[in-house]
Amino acid sequence: MELWIPITIAAAFLQNVRSAMQKHLKGVMGTTGATFVRFGFGFPFALLFVAVLHFGFGMALPAWHGTFLIWAVIGGIAQIAGTQLLVYLFSFRNFTVGTAYSRTEPAQAALFGLVFLGETVSIGSLFAIAISVVGVMLLSVAHSAVTWKNLFTSVLSRTALIGLASGTGFGIAAVAYRAASLSLGGPNFMMQAAVTLAFVIVLQTVLMLVWMVLREPAELRRVAAAWKPSLVVGLAGASASFGWFMAMTLQQAAYVKVLAQVEIIFTIASSVFIFRETIKRLEIVGTLLIVAGVVVLVLLT
Template sequence: MGLWIPFTIFAAFMQSWRNAFQNKLSKEVSTAGVTLARFLYASPLAAMYLWGLYQVEPIALPTVTSKYIITIALASVSQIIATALMVMLFRLRNYAIGVGLAKSEAVIAATLGAFFFSAPLSGLAWTGVIIGAIAVWLMSNTGSITSLSPKTITLGLGSGLAFALTTLWVREASLMLNLPFPYSAAWVLLSVISTQTILLLAWLLIKEPSTLKALWQRPKLTMAISLCSCLGSLGWFTAMSLETVAMVKTLGQIEVLFTLFISARWFKEKLSRRDLSGLALIMLGAACVMLA
């Protein structure tokens, strides 16, 4: 079994909890505040992880180029946009549907990766990606296609596109450093999270200072979001330093399994036979990419 597989499963599990906590916070804090909560306390955690790696085995520091800095900036802004759009989705549809629509990132990442990032897939891998996309659509579209408003579809696809671009740029940045596993992923993790924290803090200090106070008054929930986000990103970034984004994100659709469990147990949202059918397809798609 490739090492990227357990890292992906771990990332999907942590991301499902991060989304759940964000969904809860979105009922009390603005979209920008919920987005910042994802990164606010994550930078020190990422720095501690990187420091720990160098204590175990010191290696040379990376050479930072202008191309790396631009790629990190693009990934950081793209993930902020993706997160903000997902939070807006939470307010339009229920929790599980919001996540389901945003999971269109797997098929978008596969397409963009094949055409623009020199990351072609095998026939079996493409089969897994397509099956996963069908499963996500089956689970997110609980009625007829006309029951989804244009705004909901636009936000969902927009979030998926932004998340896909984020992961593709993260992998590119990781490959630029020419460092051994897992150091490259750790440097990219710290770079991205630090950039995002600075950007969002500056924005909120100028535009929404009251939102910072609201986050300060909810320390446990904000810390839970940051912790799950940091651990999830650690899993994603590490997996993507070992395998193509499309493969990682298709397997990562098992996040929907965790999401539905949280949705049913915590948010008391009912699951249907359609949900179970979608889960079966997700597992089939995941099996295809693992075998590929």
């Protein structure tokens, strides 16, 4: 098994933990605050990862340069936008539709990888992506009347469009992070990923902090009041991001993001075994299709 596969699965699990905590925080603070905690409470851990690799394992620090800075800034801003849109979806009663469509990120990442990096995706991998996207579409209509009209018009709903925009932000960020990490050229994929993560998350923290001081100062008080759960979000988020960055340094972003759909399995497991929620038949079918797409991808890479 290639190393990027278990790294991605671990990152997907940690991201599920972070998302669950972030959804909880949305009840005590606004969209901006719930987005900020991912970065503001994550950057100390990101810096710690770099310190451990450098001082603990003797890995050299790669030098920054123009190409790295450009891609890292693009990725950082795109991720903020994608995260804010995703957190904003929690405000909607039917946020499931939007969240499902945000998972079209692998297909969008494949497109952006082709446009920006000239990366090609095999026919088999495109088939795997298509299977997962169909699974996402089924998830989006699992709680409504299942008709062909609903299946395709769901794409035009407000929450779906917000979800698609969120997926675009994440897709651009994934490709930009891969480009930034690869541009460092060494000493190895772990340090390249750690340095990229540290730069990006500090940048995101500063940008969002300035925004809140100038535009939403009340959010700072809400964030400070919820520092304990926010710390958990920061740790889980930084650890998940470190996993994503390592995986995307080793493999194309589109492939990593398709495998990352296994997060849905963790999400449904949490719903059933922790929150005792009922899962509809179409959700099971959609999840199985997403898993099938992941299996096809793994078998072909």
